[in-house]
Amino acid sequence: xxxxxxxxxxxxxxxxxYIFFAFSVASYVLAILLVPDKAHLINKSILxxxxxxxxxxxxxxxxxxxxxxxFPAKKLARYFKNGRKSTLWLITIAAGIISTxxxxxxxxxxxxxxxxxxxxxxxxxxxxxxxxxLQLLPMMILYFGLKYVVILTVVMILFSVLYGFIFKLLYxxxxx
Numbered sequence: 001x002x003x004x005x006x007x008x009x010x011x012x013x014x015x016x017x018y019i020f021f022a023f024s025v026a027s028y029v030l031a032i033l034l035v036p037d038k039a040h041l042i043n044k045s046i047l048x049x050x051x052x053x054x055x056x057x058x059x060x061x062x063x064x065x066x067x068x069x070x071f072p073a074k075k076l077a078r079y080f081k082n083g084r085k086s087t088l089w090l091i092t093i094a095a096g097i098i099s100t101x102x103x104x105x106x107x108x109x110x111x112x113x114x115x116x117x118x119x120x121x122x123x124x125x126x127x128x129x130x131x132x133x134l135q136l137l138p139m140m141i142l143y144f145g146l147k148y149v150v151i152l153t154v155v156m157i158l159f160s161v162l163y164g165f166i167f168k169l170l171y172x173x174x175x176x
Contacts (some may be wrong), residue, residue, distance in 0.1 A: 013154040053138040060134045067098050089164070092122045093157055096129025103130055128160040 032039040097107060112125050134154055140149045 042068040049142075052142060056138040056141075057135070060137070063098070063134070067094070088119075088122060089125065089161065091131050092125045094159060096126040096160070097132045097157075098124070098134060100131055100135070103127065106130075119166040119168070120171050125160050125164040128163050129157065132156055 028039070028042075031042065107124075108119075110126065114120060114123060137149060137153075140152075144152075
């Protein structure tokens with residue numbers, strides 16, 4: 001019964017995606033028909049935006065692809081079991097930043113990593129660093145500037161480490 005409910009939700013979501021796409025295309029066609037001069041400006045703006053962010057997006061997706069090849073889940077589990085502490089923290093920060101998708105999809109992997117020796121504070125650091133989205137950095141740079149984005153990203157990474165240490169202290173208090 002629950003499985004059917006999940007399938008129905010997936011079908012509805014797919015259906016809504018098509019409706020949204022059709023609505024977007026229809027709106028654009030309507031804009032071309034009703035106000036062609038404004039539609040031309042829209043085309044120009046979209047093209048300029050793509051030209052600005054496309055190189056950075058290609059670089060980011062190439063980086064994410066390479067990281068996915070270099071660090072598959074089983075290899076990461078081995079590192080978390082036998083690795084040096086500083087290396088584990090760096091891998092956790094990087095993995096949190098490059099991870100994509102819904103966070104609840106990561107929970108089973110994080111649980112498995114914890115069962116294989118990953119410290120709970122590293123799980124907290126991973127989840128904290130998921131707030132840094134590589135795919136959104138070009139857009140943030142476009143709107144806020146490079147200096148702002150670099151400072152924000154560095155501060156978020158530093159606070160994730162602080163958060164990890166605080167989490168470790170609180171977790172150890174709870175365990176005792």
